[in-house]
Amino acid sequence: MLDESAKGVFTIAVTPFLPDGSLDLDSxxxxxxxxxxxxxxxLTILGMMGEAGKLSAGESLAVIRRVTARVTIPVVVGVSAAGLAPMQALAVEAMQAGAAGxxxxxxxxxxxxxxxxxxxHSVVEALGExxxxxxxxxxxTGVQIPTSVIAQIVADCPTCVMLKHEDWPGLDKISALRAASEAGARRISILCGNGGLFLPEEMARGxxxxxxxxxxxxxxxxxxxxIEGGGADRAQDIFDAYLPMARYEGQPGLGLAIRKYTLAKRGAIAHPTLRKPGAALNAAGMAEVDRLAARQAVRLAALG
Structure with a gap:
């Protein structure tokens, strides 16, 4: 079960599709x-980047079962929905399939x-334990959640064990939540998104x-x-080598197409297909990604 001690890298997984838009379970x-x-x-599956809203209920369950049957590390399943009933149904099925949360x-x-x-509060009632x-x-989402509101939710809802922090700018929010924990509030895990663009600073904030x-x-x-080994400068050097690609990938509306193209180039998925509606990377964009990847490889080799 997922709990407040979770740390490390929970990679948000893409959902692979074949060129005709059908689910690619082999990938x-x-x-x-x-x-x-x-x-x-x-791993975190069926998130926004996983194109969860484009999947049928059956497809969602097929992906959950495929992933949970293949790994022993914790799997978090995105269950956000317009109503509590479909959220509850998918959450129960996910946990029965072996998800951690x-x-x-x-x-x-x-x-x-x-x-x-x-x-x-209603989410907690729907999800139970x-x-x-x-x-x-x-x-x-368009929803601004102040630090005080997050703190209230953490205090009221013991089954909330992690914050997926993706506010921007949001470093002060991490500091405030950690200060509250030091003052006696319950400490939950904080894992950060935004393509990793602020990872060194986020880690330094707690x-x-x-x-x-x-x-x-x-x-x-x-x-x-x-960072955990005490090498903050080494961590920054590694981060800096990848930063141009992370910056390019961070383009609103095009980021997922860039990610899928890169993953296909790396052999991680068979096709870079996004299920419609979705943006596609054109030839100029592909060439820019390829150039950044080549320069990135040179910088990493120089780091040793």
Whole structure:
């Protein structure tokens, strides 16, 4: 079961498709193995980057079962939905299939602090004893969750064991939550997203690791290992070598197409297909990614 001690790299997995848009379960196996080989300590599936909203209920369950049957590391399943009933149903099926916990983002209809707290109280009622991750991603959801509201949810909801921190700017939020823990509040795991763009700073502020889908997940693993080993400068050097690619991949609306193209080039998935509707990377974009990858390889070789 997922708990407050979770740390490391929970890679957010893509959902692979064949060129006709059908689910590619063979590539689900392949990319799962790839994430493990690159240092994942956990996996997050059916998130926003996993194109969860484009899958049928049957397809979602097929992906969950395929991944959980293949790994022994914790698997977190995104179960965000417009209503509590489908959320509850998928969460129960995920846990029965061997998931460690689920992740819930706030619906875009929430506006006030009170509405946000009330919503997550309802989530707890729906999920029962299932451990869950609070996804704080205002750039995608449109819902701003202040630090005080997160603290209230953590205090009220013992089954909330992790914050998926993806606010931007949000470093002060990490500091405030850790200060609250030092003052006696319950400490939960904080794993950070945003493509890893702020990972060194997030770790310095008290994050426990990364939960993101950057197409070079070994970057996160290497940076975190270097920091934990006391090599902050080494961690920064590693991060800097990957930064141009992470920056390019961070383009709103195109990031997933870039990630899937890179993963296909790396042999992790058979095809870079996004299920429609979805952006596609054109020839110029592919050439830019290839150039960045070549320069990245040279910088990494120089690091030794």
């Amino acid at each position: 689900v196996d392949r990319v799962t193995d790839f994430y493990l080989e690159q240092g994942a300590t956990g 689920v992740m819930v983002a706030p619906p875009h209809t929430l506006r006030s602090d009170g509405q946000i707290v009330s919503y997550y 299932i451990p869950w991750v609070l996804q704080d991603f205002p750039l995608a 994050a426990d690791g990364a939960m993101t889908g950057f197409a070079y997940p070994e970057m996160m693993a290497q940076v975190i290992a270097a």
